[in-house]
Amino acid sequence: MDLRIQKTRKAIRDAFLTLIKEKGYEKITIQNIADQAMINRNTFYLHYIDKPDLMEKLYEETFKRLEKSISSDHQDIYSIQKNDFILMIQTLFQSIEKELEFFQVMLKEHGQANLTVKLKELIKSHIVIGIEDFNFNDSVKFEVGLEYIISGIVGVVCLWVQTPEKFTITEISSVLSDVHYNNIKDLFLSDD
Secondary structure: OHHHHHHHHHHHHHHHHHHHHHOOOOHOOHHHHHHHHHEEEOHHHOOOOOOOHHHHHHHHHHHHHHHHHHHHOOOOOOOOOOOHHHHHHHHHHHHHHHHHHHHHHOOOOOOOOOOHHHHHHHHHHHHHHOOOOOOOHHHHHHHHHHHHHHHHHHHHHHHHOOOOOOOOHHHHHHHHHHHHHHHHHHHHHOOO
């Protein structure tokens, strides 16, 4: 992609996030974004259809980068060891840290509520890799247990995003692995 296009899109993205923090999503106009990014409205429309399109593209780009970073060395759940699980959690948090401003803004009161839903889908897709054909004897236990585990991880992500200086990624990864590793192994490997 042309460097000018990248710079313009970055300026629009940064302006958009700044404005969401200041005004909230609903009150932002295209003119506000253009003024903040120091471009004209026509330039905005060369890159995005409208404000919802910009929001959708931000989500797509951010989650694509997040997906790519946490997919690199993933193992299926049956062969994962505790250290691998810790590494998976650390990689997730390090990837979110690279997009921290986006997550902080989207999780605030004036951000978008579906961020947590998207995070849950992403994490769930990585935890259940390789189990599509597995026949669970107790699907209620599996579905409820998996939802509980994923919701807990996403809840901790939200807590950390709001106050990243309070906990290190290493501390969070260690605690989450202590809490969830055996639960995940039990959930997937149980014969109940």
